[in-house]
Amino acid sequence: MVSIPRKIARLLAFALIVSTIILVGVNSGGWNLQAGSNSRVSGDRKLVFSHKSAKTPQQIVEENYKTLQEILKRPIHEPKTGNLVRPPSDPDQYDRANATMLVLVRNRELGQVVRTIKQIEAKFNRKFHYPYVFLNEEPFTERFKETIKKHVSGKTYFESIDKAIWEQPESINVQRQDEAMQQLEAENVGYAKLVSYHNMCRYYSVNFYNHPRLQQFRYYWRFEPGTDYYCDLDYDVFKFMEMNKKTYGFVIALYDVEQSVKTLWPRTMEFLAEHPDYLHPNGAYDFLLENLQNPHKTLIANGYSTCHFWSNFEIADMDFYRSKPYSDWVNFLDSTGGFYYERWGDAPVHSVGIGLFEDRDKIHWFRDIGYKHQPYTLCSNCPSCKGCKTADFTYKHLRDQNCLTNWWNYEMSEEQKNIY
Ligand SMILES: Nc1nc2c(ncn2[C@@H]2O[C@H](COP(=O)(O)OP(=O)(O)OP(=O)(O)O)[C@@H](O)[C@H]2O)c(=O)[nH]1
Ligand SMILES: [Mg+2]
DSSP states (O other), X not given: OOOHHHHHHHHHHHHHHHHHIIIXXXXXXXXXXXXXXXXXXXXXXESSOOOOOSSOHHHHHHXXXXXXXXXXXXXXXXXXXXXXXXXXXXXXXXXOOSEEEEEEOOGXXXXXXXXXXXXXXXXXXXXXXXXXXXXXXXXXXXXXXXXXXXXXXXXXXXXXXXXXXXXXXXXXXXXXXXXXXXXXXXXXXXXXXOHHHHHHHHIIIIIGGGSTTGGGOSEEEEOOTTOEEOBOOOSOHHHHHHHTTOSEEESOEEOOOGGXXXXXXXXXXXXXXXXXXXXXXXXXXXXXXXXXXXHHHHHHTTTOOOOEEOTTSEEEEHHHHHSHHHHXXXXXXXXXXXXXXXXXXXXXXXHHHHHHHSOGGGEEEOTTOOEEETTEEEOOBOTTBOSSOTTOOSOGGGGGGBOHHHIIIIIOOHHXXXXX
């Protein structure tokens, strides 16, 4: 049983954390950008989170999860944009968008990648025959290539990644890195000591869109081995992106492990102080700055909510990554070594980049693409989604990781909410 003094101590600790967040959280949003006229982004929009709530974080977790359930249970069908491009009668004669399926994968993941490809083909690609790009820092084996070819309807490109680009730069201070990895491991950050994981996160953040093969493409659909896809798609999702001027499409949004991104936001603020003009006036700032549901995360991540679009599924326009704001910023991030001294993931990097430098109205929530990557599933109440339980998002103890409701509450216009 908890004794009364301990209860009081807990209450005091909670009050201290909340008051610190209010002071530090707001300051870290406003601090750097006060360095000039930069703090004012456009009109009255500032890089400061101004929503307040009298509820406890736990109450907000419950409320947000309930809202998520309600949203996912609403019957939906397809986007009502009126311009969906239907499957052609002959996919081989079809004038496809400039797009590819994309996966970074190891030879040993062949079984898992085939499992996912079979589903993507059945639900979508057998109707359109988009090509696939397979990336690996090791050469793909003949067995890998031959097996894959049996399961895909589109052209295949098996590509190596230049080792000099994949491996960690020589500028990384190995002693500092070792100490940092020990620290991250002590804080239970997953894959803290796995250098290949850091390489992967950095590659997907900073480099993949410049791979010589990918330069011929504009849009990609990223997938991961072992994910399950549930919904039939009867329209061309790449043409949907193009015709509706979308830059980034996601399905699931989550909080991140705060210790993995402690300095991502402060470094970004340093960059923005030099490049205030890169900020998009209609950015998704609230999503990035929210501090109500998991205030300890925003505190430890120095002002960043840690909310991100889960990048193991994404459909996006690589011209955004290739643009000056994103590429200057990620190159700056890379120069700080944070991919190795911390464990910055590509998901928070993509999300912070797109949230700051792109119009939030160009970000699309694909509610009609249901998929699962352990331990999260997105399953809408959509007749085309089969084999998943509607609104069954995750285990009870992980409900506080849901960040989709923030996207819904803070960033989506009424038009976007009613698009399905
Ligand atoms: N070629 C190659 N691919 C990798 C490497 N590490 C990860 N990947 C791929 O990069 C993607 C993300 O890696 P995962 O290990 O799934 O990362 P994660 O999703 O954060 O972790 P899990 O929850 O364990 O799945 C997957 O498509 C992997 O196949 C690597 O060292 N080499
Ligand atoms: Mg994975």
